[in-house]
Amino acid sequence: xxxxxxxxxxxxxxxxxxxxxxxxxxxxxxxxxxxxxxxxxxxxxxxxxxxxxxxxxxxxxxxxxxxxxxxxxxxxxxxxxxxxxxxxxxxxxxxxxxxxxxxxxxxxxxxxxxxxxxxxxxxxxxxxxxxxxxxxxxxxxxxxxxxxxxxxxxxxxxxxxxxxxxxxxxxxxxxxxxxxxxxxxxxxxxxxxxxxxxxxxxxxxxxxxxxxxxxxxxxxxxxxxxxxxxxxxxxxxxxxxxxxxxxxxxxxxxxxxxxxxxxxxxxxxxxxxxxxxxxxxxxxxxxxxxxxxxxxxxxxxxxxxxxxxxxxxxxxxxxxxxxxxxxxxxxxxx
Numbered sequence: 001x002x003x004x005x006x007x008x009x010x011x012x013x014x015x016x017x018x019x020x021x022x023x024x025x026x027x028x029x030x031x032x033x034x035x036x037x038x039x040x041x042x043x044x045x046x047x048x049x050x051x052x053x054x055x056x057x058x059x060x061x062x063x064x065x066x067x068x069x070x071x072x073x074x075x076x077x078x079x080x081x082x083x084x085x086x087x088x089x090x091x092x093x094x095x096x097x098x099x100x101x102x103x104x105x106x107x108x109x110x111x112x113x114x115x116x117x118x119x120x121x122x123x124x125x126x127x128x129x130x131x132x133x134x135x136x137x138x139x140x141x142x143x144x145x146x147x148x149x150x151x152x153x154x155x156x157x158x159x160x161x162x163x164x165x166x167x168x169x170x171x172x173x174x175x176x177x178x179x180x181x182x183x184x185x186x187x188x189x190x191x192x193x194x195x196x197x198x199x200x201x202x203x204x205x206x207x208x209x210x211x212x213x214x215x216x217x218x219x220x221x222x223x224x225x226x227x228x229x230x231x232x233x234x235x236x237x238x239x240x241x242x243x244x245x246x247x248x249x250x251x252x253x254x255x256x257x258x259x260x261x262x263x264x265x266x267x268x269x270x271x272x273x274x275x276x277x278x279x280x281x282x283x284x285x286x287x288x289x290x291x292x293x294x295x296x297x298x299x300x301x302x303x304x305x306x307x308x309x310x311x312x313x314x315x316x317x318x319x320x321x322x323x324x325x326x327x328x329x330x331x332x333x334x
Contacts, residue, residue, distance in 0.1 A: 008054030012102060012109055016128035018314060024070075026055045028096035029111040029124060031071035031155075034133065036314050041242055043314070045069040045158025045276035049269060057097035059116075064091070064269060069156050069276065072096045075139065076118045076149035078257075079286030084148060084297075087117055089288055092154070095122065108134075119143025120300075132329035133312040140305035148297040152257070152282035153248070153310060157235055161244065162277060164214035167236040168197070169322040171229040173256070175199040175209065178285055183220040185264035199223055209258065215275055218264035224285055225256040232325035233279055236317035243317030245325040246279070248310045253281035254296070281310070 003012050011032070012023045020035040034043045047068040057066055074096055077089035100111040108127030114120070124137040141147060173196040177188050187207050192200035197210035213219065231250030236243040259278040265271055283298050284291030291297040298306065313329035324332040 005054075010055060014108055014126065014128050016107075016130055018131040019128050019133060021126070021128060021133060023102075023109055023111075023126060025100045025102040025111060027057055027066070028072055028098055029100040029102075029113070029126075030096070031126065031133075032068075033070060034312075036242060039160075039240070039242060041161060041240065042159030043157065043161045043244055044071060045156040045162070045274075047269070047274075049272055056099045059097075060090075061097055062091065063096060066097070067269075069158065071153065071155040073122075073124060073135075073137070074154050075122075075151040076115065076120060077288045078150050078152045078282055078284070079290075082287045082289035084288045084292055089117060093117075100124075114142070118147055118149055120147075120149065129329075131314045135310045135312075136307075137309075138305055138307045141300035141302055144302055146299060146301050148288065148292055148299055150282065150284045150288050150291050150296075150298055151306075152253070152280050154278060154280045155246070155312075156259070156276045156278040157244065158276040160240065161235065161237055161242060162212060162275060163237055163239060164212060165239065166212040166277075167238070167321070168210045168212070168277075168279070169234040169236065170196055170210075170225065170256075171232060171324075172196055172227075173225040173229070174227040176224050176226060176285075178224055180222045180286065182222055183264065183266045185218055185220045185266060187217075187219045188221045188223055196225060209260075212277060213262055215263040217262050219260065219262045220264040220266065220270075221258075221260045223258050224282075225258060226254060228254070228256065230324070231281070234322035234325060234331065235277070235279075236322065238317055238319050241316055241318065243315045243322070243331070245313050245315060245322060245329075245331045246281070246310065247313075247325045247327065247329075248281040249308050252306065252308055253283055255282045255285060256280065257282050257286065
């Protein structure tokens with residue numbers, strides 16, 4: 001692991017023979033970039049605009065003002081700001097803007113932070129093992145009263161990985177348009193449901209979400225996928241022969257949020273050119289208040305904790321659909 005600073009941000013570089021990852025401890029422990037080394041391909045979307053200088057994010061900062069892509073670990077709120085149990089939660093919670101302590105471990109880095117909005121202490125290990133990036137995390141309630149919260153992971157795919165015709169493979173599920181009508185360029189209806197990969201379109205037709213459209217589509221959409229048969233998804237780029245597969249614990253992360261910004265975002269700062277697809281494992285629907293209303297909020301008593309392990313694996317992709325993603329980074333093609 002090596003560390004360097006540019007614009008005040010400490011960057012930790014992790015490498016295996018297959019992957020190179022850059023982590024920012026001062027900005028929520030973000031995985032800022034991820035590279036497939038054999039092909040030199042970037043996998044995550046990074047914003048073309050500059051962000052404020054480091055070494056940390058001030059309290060009260062707006063998520064969108066500081067967002068530049070990559071992979072965030074988000075809690076105790078997700079989506080719009082809300083108030084729950086007398087606590088005002090900011091956009092996407094607090095963890096993304098905390099400075100996490102970092103120490104080197106064999107093959108990776110261990111990060112730790114404690115929140116101020118809720119008494120939650122998190123310890124996260126990010127390790128590279130050949131073609132697999134593994135995240136192991138434990139979040140503990142260190143306060144005196146029971147609390148409600150939510151948790152999600154926010155990887156935005158782009159770079160060299162994302163092209164027109166990239167395939168999205170899921171183990172089934174139910175698509176829900178949940179009232180976030182982002183833009184006049186949205187293809188999806190504001191509300192409605194369908195079986196994966198078909199979602200109701202705003203023009204009355206259906207939209208196939210399993211294939212990434214061209215930039216010329218100029219669309220901007222959001223939906224969630226629930227009732228997954230298993231906890232995984234995969235993106236395949238047959239033209240490049242490259243794919244990524246993410247496995248996560250479905251019993252905890254029961255929703256996938258799907259943000260689709262295909263050069264059609266008209267809201268700042270994304271109107272400056274955004275071609276990205278975020279597929280985000282979450283414990284509930286957008287906003288902690290909505291999760292509470294739906295009975296999907298996480299609950300922790302004092303001293304309790306929750307743990308999760310996520311595995312991101314690169315693989316050689318072709319026209320064959322991914323039929324399964326098994327523990328240990330095993331990708332099974334149909």
